[in-house]
Amino acid sequence: MKLTTYEQEMLEGKHGEMKKKALEVLMGLAEHQGVEEFVEVTLCHSDNAVYMGEAQAAFVEMLGDSGAKMAVPTTTNACSIDMEKWHEQGFEPKIMNAIKRMESAHTCLGAIPTWTCAPYQSCYMPSFGQQIVSAESNVICYYNSIIGARTNRYAGPLELLGGIAGRVPYSGLHIKENRYAQGLVKLGDDIKMEWFEDDSMFALVAYAYGSIVGDKVWALEGMPKKYRNENLRDFCATAASSGGIALVHLIGITPEAQTMEMAFGGKEPKVVKEITLKDLVNAEKQLTNSEVTHDIDIVTLGCPHFSYDDCRLVLELFDGRRVHDNMEFWITVGRDTADRLQDTGMYEELGRAGIKMYKEGCALEFRAKKRGVETMMSNSGKFGTYSFGLTGIQPVFGSLKECIETGIAGHLVKEAKPWRQ
Amino acid sequence: METIRINCSYALKGSAKAEVLYATDSFSFWGGVDVNDGVITDRRHSGFGKTMAGKVFMFPFGRGSSGAGTMIMEMARLGTAPAAMINIITDPVILTGPLIANSFYDVNIPVANVSEEDFKKLENAKKIEFFEGADYIEVTI
Incomplete structure (x- = not known):
């Protein structure tokens, strides 16, 4: 890999043990992707506070105790519990304890305590074109698609390591050329625009879209121009659950898809598919x-x-x-x-x-x-x-x-x- | 019984030999598996009810929420993780688990990528062996 002087120093441990290990793991990922350089990030959204057993709590706590600091502003995702009402929610003290440990660890790391899976409704968010690192699927889809910031689908706690190192492999959706749509999904004639007055349409169409597109970058044509931001949030969250959608271009809505030409980089869609009423019926049944x-x-x-x-x-x-x-x-x-x-x-x-x-x-x-x-x-x-x-x-x-x-x-x-x- | 050699690239190097759990559909570790025993809990998934613990878990690609890495880390800690994994494409979400388990937990879960054609061929594989530093796997059918 082509490393900068600073990255070389990180690898040699000159900027702390945790930065060194973080960069090593990121290099493992870069090697798999055949990537030769890192890209600096400007924001991290940490997805390390849902209780998934001791592994995560111990891991995040180890990072917090090490004295390492986040290299970039870092927001925190939802945790498992309401930190005050955990007892009423049926959690054992053991789980409250693990969450509190992860909360403290994030404070030690210098993260902003937003504790939300919708940080775009919070106090700190990226702007268009910024390189960021996130591991929460709905946040990845929202920041990539709705804001036009750039992140791949990372898995916790890798994004935390990216935030500590301040960089990630320069690959995938971090690169402009990889962000163009390849295929197009259209809404069928049997779907009526007025149905979108019912907010559940956004989730139903998104479910169908994710099922059809899988983990690819495609575009969707025919969505209504009248919507609440929360409708787009619900679209992203659903499409990132039924499929592996990290970036969806909504033609005429999202910033990189104001026109078909922008979304497809001047090329023609390689594949065109349709969402019909039948797909919505299936989505409703699945949900x-x-x-x-x-x-x-x-x-x-x-x-x-x-x-x-x-x-x-x-x-x-x-x-x-x-x-x-x-x-x-x-x-x-x-x-x-x-x-x-x-x-x-x-x-x-x-x-x-x-x-x-x-x-x-x-x-x-x-x-x-x-x-x-x-x-x-x-x-x-x-x-x-x-x-x-x-x-x-x-x-x-x-x-x-x-x-x-x-x-x-x-x-x-x-x-x-x-x-x- | 017949042993064949299949070319692959290792997303994460390592050696392992185990029986196979084969799935044709994509998989989300978060919400898809009980980490305590490695049993698949997603009723929509073709592997529903089967365990991936100690197996070579084959699924074409990852899907859904990004907690996959941590689920795999926790499975590595509890000893319920797959012995190895094979995908057509391994995205960063999936690979993160084995990478961190390797560096921080000293548990090696090799991950191999095969072509779509080879992936289909492996449907009836009984056992698969991974070799450190190789560019192939050995499959017992």
Whole structure:
């Protein structure tokens, strides 16, 4: 590899043991990719706080204790728990302890304590064209696609090593030429634009897109120009779950795809495929476990974390009503959003509507199964994709409005839709 | 029983010999496997219910959330990790686990990449052996 003087010094251990080891692992990756140089990064999003056993806690703690510092501004992903309400969420003290150790370790490393899987709704985010390093799939897809910053799909804790070394192999999506779309997906004529007034369309189309495209860089034509940023978040999170999507070009929407020519670098799409109503019917089936016989135990929103504006919208839709006594209703947000909601009194107002507000954690981690929860409803394509495999809890998918009406009614409320057959 | 040699590139070098768990569909370690025993828990996956612990786990490419590296690290720590892996393409998400397990946990999980054609050929492989420094694997069918 072509190393700069500074990188050579890192390898020799002149800038600390951890920078040396970090660079060694990154070189292993570079070797596999046939990459000859590193690229400096300007931001790291650390995905090292979901409890996945002792390996991660011990690893991150070792980095924190070593005295190493992040070389670049680093935001922190969602952890497993609400750091204050972990007991009510069914976590054992052992897990709280592991999370607290990882929290401390990140503080030692100099990270910004955002504790959210939606850092783009937080206090610090990259700008167009910046080289960054992230290991959270929805963040990778959002920063690459919606912002136009550049990261590959890294796996925790590699991004932390990239942030400590301040560089990653110059490969893949870090390079402009690799970011052009190869194939094109179009929305079929049997899909009507007005259906997008239902926010669940973004997750359903994304699920189909991820299933068709896999892990490639393609473009999608025909998405509505009217959307909330949160719709794009939900699209990215779902497409990165049903497929390995790290970058999707939404023609006329995302910055590198304002035109077809921009998205394809002046070339023609090599492949053109179509998403039709049939694909949406399949997506709906995949996201709602067909074996569900039990009624909804919990409605959960905020996967990825809900934004301030999502919470405002929830209050609007609740319209003074309350969650039914038979139902639990969760909203999970990042630490910054929780602070802002507290500033304006909305955190309390949501609580008064019977909603359990959680911050910092991940609803896919909360220990609901062990207190007998069988079925959870969500508006999230990501939750629908992972729930059963991770927790054994059956997912039911619905729009934001349906989730709220279900929470208030105390039983499943679903409207007739063209994709429900 | 027949042993054949298949050319490959090693994404991570090492030696191993084990039975095969073969899957034709992509795989997400996060939400897809119980780290305590290595059993696949994703009901949509073709390997649902089978264990990858101590096996040569074959799947074409990685999918989904990026916790894969840490899941593999934890499996390495608990002794439930695959003995080796074979993909058509190994993306950084998957490779991170074996790379860090190698440097920080002293557990070697060699990873090989084969062509799509060879990947299909290996569907009925019984055992596969990996060799340090080689550019092939040996397959018992």
